[in-house]
Amino acid sequence: MTNATCRRPAVAALLAALLVPPAAPTGAAETKPTPVGPLRPLVRSVDVTVTNIDVVVTDSKGNRVTGLRKEDFEVVEDGAKQPVTNFYAVEGGALTVIGDEPVPPAPTPVPMAPPASPPAEAPASAQKTWIVIFVDNLNLTPFNRNRILKNVQGWVRGSVKGNVEAMVVTWDRSLKVRRKFTNDGRDVADVLGQLEEVSALRVATLSERKDLLQAIDDSVSEEQAVGKARQYALSLKNDLEFTLDALRSTINQLAGIEGRKILLHVSEGLPQSPGAELWKYIQDRFRSMSTPTQGFEFDRTTGYIGIVQAANAAGVTIYGIDASGLTVDSGVTAESRATTARVDSFVERTNLQSMISLLSEETGGQAILNKNDVTLALKEIEKDYTSYYSIGYRSLRPGVDRPHKVEVTVKRKGLKARARRSYLEKSPETRVQEATISALYFPRDDNPLAVGVEIGTPVPADRQNYIVPMTIRVPYARITLLPEGAKARGRLIFYFMVLDAAGKTSDLATQPAPIEVDAAKLESLARKDYVYDVKLVMIPGGQRISLAVRDEVTNTVSYQQRSIFISALGPESRGSKAR
The missing domain is CATH 2.60.40.10 (Immunoglobulins)
Incomplete structure (x- = not known):
């Protein structure tokens, strides 16, 4: 009717x-x-919020630890201990414990025997997993990108299926969705393979730096060299700002999706302070102690903290892959043979890797650094979203958006808990x-x-x-x-x-x-x-x-x-x- x-x-x-x-x-x-005139509240209410934190537990050798109960965990929010009220364990992609009770497995069927009653349901599966593969072409060279993406292709073929979906986006001063979410791992792998024909722009950046190093050598004064380096650093800073905006935009789009959300960022590093290695180079070239202070002007740590806050607010875990792998000392490369001083490889690498580590560790993920083959590291990521614990605690909330620090530890000695370190309390x-x-x-x-x-x-x-x-x-x-x-x-x-x-x-x-x-x-x-x-x-x-x-x-x-x-x-x- x-x-x-x-x-x-x-x-x-x-x-x-x-x-x-x-x-x-x-x-x-x-x-x-x-x-619309002022609307008075319909009811006076107090929100009871359950905050859920996904936790990966490993032993001293990095192996996943199963069989823990809620009594094994301690949660501290803003310095105050919180009693664990909600708990479940996931092992191999299936729920194994809810609260204090194990999840019973489905009974083994008897061949050719007609069921006397409706069949029991299969074990409950864990929450859905969404993986965004963010290929940062602005900060990649073709060779390193293609080598790492071949590892990723092999991984997604076997891992993206069922309740695990992946999408592919690229960034080259323009954010492009190459493949929307799908659980067809072969399709995702094919899209990643097609990226071999797409330009990777870090080659141009390195070429520009090579010319700059020669220009610094030809400078008649430290002041002249600093001026040339500043222009290069400002250009890198501008590119970095847009890169962080692209990351934030991608993360924000995931905020309203339910389930585990992973952002796999593939680059050759993101600079904490664009051009940091140049100030050290100028210092060595002119035997000065004043130049390194220039790096503080370009430090973008606050921008990365903003990405961490956005990711934790959206429930996104970041895994940063440094595609440069094991590299040789910049001071003995062809780039440096014609220059007066040497690029300090430690300063350069630390500058490029420190923020990848920050983004990953603060959101509950891990940075994959100094590896030419990341196949094993990708399998570790898969273990993270198929074997973990979900820990929840209740608290009375005023219903406003507020950030909180949170720390999860395991009471048993020798075990390490890995989880996001902050979250945003969100209003309805x-x-x-x-x-x-x-x-x-x-x-x-x-x-x-x-x-x-x-x-x-x-x-x-x-x-x-x-x-x-x-x-x-x-x-x-x-x-x-x-x-x-x-x-x-x-x-x-x-x-x-x-x-x-x-x-x-x-x-x-x-x-x-x-x-x-x-x-x-x-x-x-x-x-x-x-x-x-x-x-x-x-x-x-x-x-x-x-x-x-x-x-x-x-x-x-x-x-x-x-x-x-x-x-x-x-x-x-x-x-x-x-x-």
Whole structure:
């Protein structure tokens, strides 16, 4: 039977979701939403948050340790011990312990014997694993990249399957998704193989440095040499800023996905202080003690800490691979034979590897350094996401976004726990916003509120933009309404974000919708829908709409995505459900 509808009496707001490049805004002016007065809280509540930390435990030889219980762990948050309340163990990709009880294995079937009762379920599997292979072509040379990616290809062929999915992205001053998430390891390996034909740009950087070293040798004064080195360091710093932005963007897109999330960053190092080895070179060339202080000006440690914070907030574990492997002393290479001084290899390597280690260790991963073949190291990563412990603890939260330091240790001697060292306590609002953004890239169809979406025919708004009408239906039976005398009150919050075919996104738009009905009519409303009409201003072309609806009383959230093509030639465009 078709449900009857009860339309919202107020006029729906017009939300401007203009898809334009951030640096060059265009399109119609934004029409402001209908003002909504101050909304007093529906209920007074205290959030009880369960913080979950995934922990890898190894012995002194690096072997994974299984068979531990929650009593074996100690958790300290911001200096205060926390009792472990939630616990499960994963071994070989399957749950083996939940709380204090082992997970029973599935019984062995008897051949040819008809089942006397429904078959028992197989052992519960662990949470899904998402692996992003980030190939940093800006900081790679072709030979080293291709050598390491051959190892990665062999690994993904056997490891990416079932509930393990991988995607491939590249960075060469432009962030490109080469393959979206898939559990077809052979497909991922093929995409990685194709990257051998893609330019790797570190060759140009090294060539530029070689010329610079000669120019420093030809300089008549230390001041002149410093000036030349500064220009080179500023160029590296600019490239590094964009690289960190690309990493942050990739990490943020993963924030709303549930499961274990791994970012495998492949590069030949990321500089803590761009050009650090040059200041030491100039010092040796001119026998000066003042030049090394120049390096402090270019130190970008704070930028890397920002990446750590973003990764821990999104639940992403970073594994940094230094593709340069085992290298010879820069002072005896062809580059240095024609120069007066020598590039200090220790300064250079420490500068390039220290931040890879920081990103990895602070997020619960490990850096893979000084290895020409990383096959065994990749297998260790696989052990990390197939054999681990999940430890949870409860605490009363004020519901605001706050960072926390956390330390997990094992009480048994000789065992080492590895986990992320900080996390961001997130409010329900932040979690929904992140999930709405992530759903633009990674489809999500959780719909406990039974939300229905209808997209109407786009109509021109002006010469550049179209108005796209959208009707959102939520059954009253799924909405929590609290009695207040003769009335019953509730509130839904709607979240909208749009992605165009060029990869540009709108700002996230949020609209609260207070609901107030006669308490006496609650029973009759049970078979009706609450209907919310909204209009989006969009440009022509293919668009993807991400929608979330949150019941503010219970924090129950539904996520929906739709694809639509808006033709600039006529009104024949139609909205269609995203796949």
